[in-house]
Amino acid sequence: xxxxxxxxxxxxxxxxxxxxxxxxxxxxxxxxxxxxxxxxxxxxxxxxxxxxxxxxxxxxxxxxxxxxxxxxxxxxxxxxxxxxxxxxxxxxxxxxxxxxxxxxxxxxxxxxxxxx
Amino acid sequence: xxxxxxxxxxxxxxxxxxxxxxxxxxxxxxxxxxxxxxxxxxxxxxxxxxxxxxxxxxxxxxxxxxxxxxxxxxxxxxxxxxxxxxxxxxxxxxxxxxxxxxxxxxxxxxx
Numbered sequence: 001x002x003x004x005x006x007x008x009x010x011x012x013x014x015x016x017x018x019x020x021x022x023x024x025x026x027x028x029x030x031x032x033x034x035x036x037x038x039x040x041x042x043x044x045x046x047x048x049x050x051x052x053x054x055x056x057x058x059x060x061x062x063x064x065x066x067x068x069x070x071x072x073x074x075x076x077x078x079x080x081x082x083x084x085x086x087x088x089x090x091x092x093x094x095x096x097x098x099x100x101x102x103x104x105x106x107x108x109x110x111x112x113x114x115x116x
Numbered sequence: 117x118x119x120x121x122x123x124x125x126x127x128x129x130x131x132x133x134x135x136x137x138x139x140x141x142x143x144x145x146x147x148x149x150x151x152x153x154x155x156x157x158x159x160x161x162x163x164x165x166x167x168x169x170x171x172x173x174x175x176x177x178x179x180x181x182x183x184x185x186x187x188x189x190x191x192x193x194x195x196x197x198x199x200x201x202x203x204x205x206x207x208x209x210x211x212x213x214x215x216x217x218x219x220x221x222x223x224x225x226x227x
Contacts (some may be wrong), residue, residue: 004159031213042120042205042217043160056212091159095213104150105215107160 002026004108006092012114018080021111025073025094031055032069033105034077035091043091049075079113087115118143122206122218129196130226137191137221139206144184147209151180151191154203154220163204164191196225 005024013019025032031050035043046065048056051072060067064083069075079086089110095103119142129135139149148167152160164173164180166189172181179192193200203222207215 033215040219042207042219043215044217045214048212048214056214093160097213103213104162104165106162107152109159112157 004092004094004106006090006108006111008111009109010112010114012116013082015084015115016081018078019082019113020076020078021090021092021113023075023077023092023108025075025092026106029094029096029106030072031095031097031103032075033093033095034067034075035093037089037091037110039088046077082113082115084115087113089113118146118208118210118216120206120208120216120218122204122221124221125219126222126224128224128226131196131198133196133225134192134194135196135223137193137204137206137223139189139191139218141187141189141208141216143210144187145210146184147211149180149182149189150207150209150215151178151189152205152207154205156202160205193223196223198225198227201225 034046037043046060047067049069052069067077089112091110092108093105095105097103121140123138150165151163166173166182177194182189203220205220207217
């Protein structure tokens with residue numbers, strides 16, 4: 001079974017530039033998550049999708065971050081414009097159901113973003 | 117608001133030692149608790165998932181315990197090996213299928 005795929009693996013940009021990350025979840029997984037992991041910290045949930053609807057985006061900085069999940073499969077996370085403090089690893093995860101809290105999340109390798 | 121804390125932040129042990137990693141959480145209203153491993157530059161690998169009704173789970177040299185009433189979990193690693201060197205993350209499942217993570221314990225096992 002293929003795992004969660006993410007691209008690119010690494011990205012370096014200047015502050016105020018835009019960047020987009022892509023995630024392809026495990027086939028058949030209804031729930032998709034984006035996490036931000038700053039160096040030395042645990043991952044923090046940015047947004048959670050159930051199929052193509054948003055379940056939780058309470059910690060997403062909506063003035064600069066946006067995410068979509070078209071057709072309930074792949075997802076993109078965009079930052080526009082980027083700030084220095086956005087430097088982090090962005091992790092995508094998926095689970096079969098997720099809302100009941102009884103489904104394991106599977107994580108992709110992450111995208112390491114450096115903002116100069 | 118649920119908060120998860122892991123102690124210690126870093127740990128260095130000689131090969132062969134048994135060790136314990138600690139995790140505490142502030143709200144006992146959790147569904148499950150999960151331990152992950154993260155290697156440098158890599159994503160998260162699930163190690164053990166303990167259902168809220170369970171007290172412990174075992175996988176090979178790993179044993180995780182859960183005490184919901186006291187808000188604590190421990191990950192016990194027996195006979196540590198250099199290949200166990202990684203960051204270990206504890207996370208609790210809360211309502212809505214959300215995972216709340218601790219900051220991790222960075223483990224180094226010296227040959």
